[in-house]
Amino acid sequence: MTLTWLRGLLRKRASRLSIVAAGIAVAVALLGSLGTFLAASKATMTKRAAAEVAVDWQVQESGDADPNAVLAAVRSAPGVRTAVPVYYGRTSGFSTTGATTQTTGPGVVLGIPDSYARTFPAELRPLAGSATGVLIVQQTAANLHALPGDTVSIGRAGLSPARVRAGGVVDLPQADSLFQKVGAPVGSQPSAPPDNVLLLPEATWHQVFDPLAKSRPDLVSTQLHVARSHALPPDPAAAYNAITAAAHNLEARTSGQAVVGDNLGAALGAAREDAAYAQVLFLFLGLPGAVLAVLLTAAVTGAGATRRRREQALLRTRGASYRQLMWLATVEAALVGVAGCLAGLAGAALVGTLAFGSARFGGTTATAVGWTTVAAAAGLAIAALTVIVPARRDARTATVAAGRLTVGRVRAPWWLRYGLDLVLLAAAGVIVVMTGNNGYQLVLAPEGVPTISVSYWAFAGPALLWVGAGLLTWRFCDLLLGRGRRVVGAVLRPLARGLSGTVASGMSRQRRALGRSIVLVALAVSFAASTAVFNASYRQQAEADALLTNGADVTVTESPGALTGPGAAGTLAAIPGVNGVEPLQHRFAYVGSDLQDLYGVRPGTITKATALQDAYFTGGTARQLMHTLATEPDSILVSAETVKDFQLSPGDLLNLRLQDGRTKRFTTVPFHYAGVVKEFPTAPKDSFFVANASYVAGRTGGDAVGAFLVDTGGRHIATVADRVRARLGPAATVTDLATTRKAVGSSLTSVDLAGLTRVELAFALLLAATAGGLVLALGLAERRRTFAIATALGGTGRQLRAFVFGEAVVLTVGGLIAGAAIGALLSRMLVTVLTGVFDPPPSALAVPWSYLIVVGAITVGALALVSAIAVRMARRPAISVLREL
């Protein structure tokens, strides 16, 4: 019997079974793709984090340690590839003597072995001259006006200066970690690396500092710089735990004589937070897609429920037992499940190959196999859920007579009677408010703590909103198609003419099925819309972050102490490719005993070179507050912390002490508090001020500019930056947006979210197109008999079109309107709940209209195509159709 049934299914129900298998395939492909991608992405996060670290460990010897013993212990520690000593000596200052004598304040002189640049290539970046020998760091070279070949004097406390000849100029890209206070907690680390740094060959350093070590041993110290093997566990959290444990093990084995500055651990710590966020994003953005695929499959099988019930009823009247019915349903589920899984896994491999050039999404075979298994198991579960469960329910509860029913009186479902939709929406709101109470902090990865806390609870807010809004849509459909069917009839009158009432009545009787289809289209559209808006907003804010950090397309930062006035902007403006130049003052100001950065802007023109978002300010929009600075020059924008600390109210007098350009003494300058600034181009994350540049210049007797913001119109940024560098030489630091974009982006920003959303958006488009088209097609296919009878009764092609297109119009309009509304709500909630992912938080959502228009057009196109095919098929001789059914 099984084979007969199977043959019958394949012969008579091949199309329907293929569609069910396709629904399962989409879910399997989505889960397989996203899961494998997530695992692969975590592995690449670990690799990238490790690769970006210049020196894996900096081991600080304690004062009484035996250097050789510590070195031997470090070199013999598991996983250590190389360990070399690096010497730190403190100088009272550097000086050069040329046409004028240039001197600097205190600095640091490093002694490095010859092999250092080869062993730790990311630590030094040669800029000019030789890459070996005595090397001056760029900032120091600018301060000393020194070039390769110049002689530099190194001040030594209590000793005569030592003279060395500079071989080259270098940059120290990871100066923060290089000059860290090893073993000190985060809060007591130096706020910035030293301004003046010189690097000497190991032997030269000993010649210069060994005498100092004898008289002032407190001014010299030794570190061991360690390169470790980067064969790490693929998961960043596991890699972090492994490296941290290894560092602790080394400290224990040296009995505290060595303290490990774990740069690799710190990088992996950040990566594990990114990985946790990637996992959260997978849950927020990926899971709804899989749920949607399941709903789609359930809708497909549900569209054939009437037929299945009829078949079951027939089998029962012919003596089939409950067990036999279940066995046949299991055979059907196995057939579609296996076919769907195979197609889905092939689809996932294809997606991986097309999007990432690898069927394993760049991951290991083990992760690919793991997620393949999970996705396949999910596919089989979906088949069981959508085929066996309804069959079981029907077999247990439905009578043979009920099996003949095709429409039934429409009774409100239980959830609608109990208002479950409204309850879910209210619960979503409560959860979002509760999540907001802890600042939407979804991931907590405290430094030094091996466990990561991820608040999956927050996921419930958007999930409940999605489900609740879907059910509410169903309620509206039920109301409109039921009690409001006269309205529907009136709306359809241009299309259906005299049949509009009949068409509306027909739709009213099948409003449950139609409502389900509308909800499915709405959920698919909302999924596509919310994913796209989230993605676009994320990209917008990543760009804003890069712009905040760099300041503009190209930024020229003057050396400390330089007295370049705003007039130099003209020189920069003359460089080809430069659209405009905006000078930005940078000063330091005391408020009470607190020293903060102060930025002097030209409020009328600042936005010509950089973007100011409303989200950067409180107390007014960006435009309003810049207008205030322009019209009331003594007004000032301060940080929220300063407002709180000094209990400020708008208009309050705020006396700051700034250095006078003429006397070099600090003088009191009165300002009036006008608003709060949270972010500003080039400004630090902590407290700072923004004021009117002309006012500051007038009250301090100096118009020296800290930086020039150069606008290139977003074009040829790197080329323009190179031109600016060539024009200015080493006198100023030139940074560009393209480079900064790469530097500020976390691994989550730069690669992984882009990949995740690329897969997401493609699936969302597919689901939106198929949701409507497939459900409408199946619904119309189920009513082929109805259309054939209508034709036999004398219905013309135009009259049949009224039935088909009437339903398609209601489905399209209802689905798109509800989808757009739910999508808008969901986008806002997603961006709110996932605030932690954004830096800075967006003031407005970015809406990718082109993608959304494509989604809408494809949905409408799919529904129109299905309708046209249905009408064309209805033109066949009615009796031929009836005979086949």
Next chain:
Amino acid sequence: MTSADSAMVRCAQVARTFGDGAAAVVAVHEVSCEVPPGARIALTGPSGSGKSTLLHLIGGLETLTGGTITWPGLGGPPHGRAGVIGMIFQGPSLLPTLNVIENVALPLRFDGVPSATADDRAARTLDRLGIAELASRLPEELSGGQSQRVAVARAVASRPKLILADEPTGRLDHRAAGHVISVLLEAADELDAALIVSTHDAEIAARLPQRWTMSDGALSSREVHSR
């Protein structure tokens, strides 16, 4: 005007073959006949003899593979002209998403009758057939006999000149079948319409004065009985 000119339908060497080559099935083979106005014809024959196919060909619902059919008494081919022929199908044929009155009014709506008028005529037809109480029910809430009576109501509501009933009592018990055929005959009489009923039930056939018998796709005999 000749007798042929007054025929409702005229079939000349009509044939219908399903499939091709060796798998071809000849359902109707070179049938020639005329249906006069007011005719009461029982189309009989064993299952598979071609009764339904001939009926569908007469109703313009099936395409010919040979011969010609003309509908001089109906003003041309009936296909796409609602209400010209009243058709009653063998199986369930009521539209499941419409209630009884909407089903009965549907051919009228197709014919362009305003909705209020169509509903009124449908209601009167139901009343005349004694099933007015079923008006608001859905098809699946009806018994087999009730469904066929509603199908009869739908067939006659548009006052057709020709009623074709394909095994209208095939799924009904004896009593219900008798009732349906009575309703059908009364309606045909009232409308003065020609009526062809295909059936393999001798008792049903006996209630119609003319009997055409089909065998292997051919019209093997035509008899006239007194009612």
